[in-house]
Amino acid sequence: MVYLTRLEHFNAAHKLYNAGWTPEKNEQVFGKCANENWHGHNYELYVTVKGQPSPDTGFVFDVKQLSLLIREHVIEKVDHLNLNMDVDFMKGKMCSTENLAIGIWNELKKHLPAGVQLHGIKLYETPRIYVEYFGEV
Amino acid sequence: MVYLTRLEHFNAAHKLYNAGWTPEKNEQVFGKCANENWHGHNYELYVTVKGQPSPDTGFVFDVKQLSLLIREHVIEKVDHLNLNMDVDFMKGKMCSTENLAIGIWNELKKHLPAGVQLHGIKLYETPRIYVEYFGEV
Amino acid sequence: MVYLTRLEHFNAAHKLYNAGWTPEKNEQVFGKCANENWHGHNYELYVTVKGQPSPDTGFVFDVKQLSLLIREHVIEKVDHLNLNMDVDFMKGKMCSTENLAIGIWNELKKHLPAGVQLHGIKLYETPRIYVEYFGEV
């Protein structure tokens, strides 16, 4: 088994805000992240697939195709957008990095061709904070 | 002359939108950056001061003090905020990285102690785009 | 299961020196790392916890709290200090990156709140050398 990873990035606005709570409780729990006027990040997204290299190409999967799939099914839906307002697969969820990584996994999972296994998502929110998700087990 | 640089960072939302233009012209000029619901970035801010090292300390300026000054007079005003809506020194200006770098220069300039010269501001909007400003000459 | 990682850093002096050996054997085994007057590093510390995201916050664990815990229970005990002389949890151990990573694991393990699992420690001694520890298994 060989693991192949591609890095893509996107920029987005968001806030951490639980609509079922008072503004005071939101500020107490989320601090500056609850700013009602939003803040934002440069997200760095690592997508890892796994499989056996093909004898004809040496590839587990064509990394250019992987890049195109990520751009079409993820980046187009989140880049230069507002994660809370503009992203259908985040509707009704808290816009944490954890939930965003799970959401991205689910988007990619359904669009990868047969014979390529999605292994993991690694999502940097800042250079000092990242989340990893490997699917449900 | 010795140059001393300190890196700080902040996360913010913004959009590029000229209120004197139609939405169509804004989209044509700024593309995705004009998204009305905002997007955002992890900004990396390098501040450079210059001077002669003190014989007593070996310092051009105490880098901890420099860090505290940047945090007090810049980071507190922009971090986890909306550059268009929440930042007084950007009011009435286009929220480009160029104007943000100039605004940060002006904020710091007035708060540095006598004997320390501000040399330059280097501001990364993304890992692939940055702006530098060295004051008016 | 979702994995959340926070990066913190510290600067410290150390040497690699086995007091049960002659100076010659120490120099033969550890080379420049045995310099009796010490050398030092900028350590980069990645701490990973895991769990299920809370429906209320979207968090596996509040990353600000994670940062504060790492600072209180690790960074305060090692930063700008001498690992051989000043750090109680390294007393009587060789100050290798391996043992330092294990020591940091043990410190954090006892201070994480119930419901948060410590998954791993990744500790860079230089940009080209790092150690990972995931507890005893």
Place this chain on the structure above:
Amino acid sequence: MVYLTRLEHFNAAHKLYNAGWTPEKNEQVFGKCANENWHGHNYELYVTVKGQPSPDTGFVFDVKQLSLLIREHVIEKVDHLNLNMDVDFMKGKMCSTENLAIGIWNELKKHLPAGVQLHGIKLYETPRIYVEYFGEV
């Protein structure tokens, strides 16, 4: 169990070209990577070994020895060379990053001393593409 990783790098030329295919099919599948006059990369190679730290040294393995082994058995064979033409352990294989990582694993596996286990190879072809291999399982 503790994991120790060392980063080394090398620069090499290669092309992706299946000699059993027409030039048109090569171009269709590999695009610019099939350029007959070659292209090249700065490869970043992470090698991870694992084991128990020695009580005498605190080391899983002496990282200087690990570096020397990687340089002798891998870097010398690939650095500033042409992966398709000059590298014996890649003869007859497609020069993909996947196959290169497997080839490097096999070279290192046979030269690591008893008592040190090779855990994994992580090979960056560009800052946005990497492959990992952990041996056959």
Place this chain on the structure above:
Amino acid sequence: MVYLTRLEHFNAAHKLYNAGWTPEKNEQVFGKCANENWHGHNYELYVTVKGQPSPDTGFVFDVKQLSLLIREHVIEKVDHLNLNMDVDFMKGKMCSTENLAIGIWNELKKHLPAGVQLHGIKLYETPRIYVEYFGEV
């Protein structure tokens, strides 16, 4: 005056070889860089322009347009190619990073629109070696 920088990258093969010298002298002067079968690099290219921010956009120059110009007039001519064999603006020159930076400057200089000044080229050959060129003065 404000300086705006955009990073682009390309991968290429090359060798350092002076055709007026014997193979022995080439090897003596250029060492491994003279390997007749080529080697290669991931080049990181920083292009800096300067000017006054426009009041309408806040831009010195539209960074998306800058990116497109660099891609059209530089990246297309060098990416996944052989610098010695495939690049017209390097014909008859030694393929050093110095000459490549000058060649890239000259290509960009003639394609930047009026009102935008090219300030500098910074070209990384490896993460540890880079060259800067600011035009003839």
Place this chain on the structure above:
Amino acid sequence: MVYLTRLEHFNAAHKLYNAGWTPEKNEQVFGKCANENWHGHNYELYVTVKGQPSPDTGFVFDVKQLSLLIREHVIEKVDHLNLNMDVDFMKGKMCSTENLAIGIWNELKKHLPAGVQLHGIKLYETPRIYVEYFGEV
């Protein structure tokens, strides 16, 4: 004029301590940096030379020779050592990054061959703090 830069690194211990002051004043001014048992850093050293590329080689200066000169005249004198105790060119000076950069400039200046101009020293003490020195002007 073309500028060529080479990155080298070293690891060292130091403290900031003015022997003419009381321990209290040292702690007040230098804080944790005055710890009597030392701390340390991974220093990243960028050395820039400038000149005209040679028509025969395309080089401003052979970057391998530059690397060897830096290693012989700087790295050997500071790597895995104590900057306050073990480094002759820092004797009698405060071990600040400012003074270290000036000291390194002076060491290199006298060992560069005729025809190569030293342009600048850029010295990172941590990933967030660096100093630049371009000689006396």
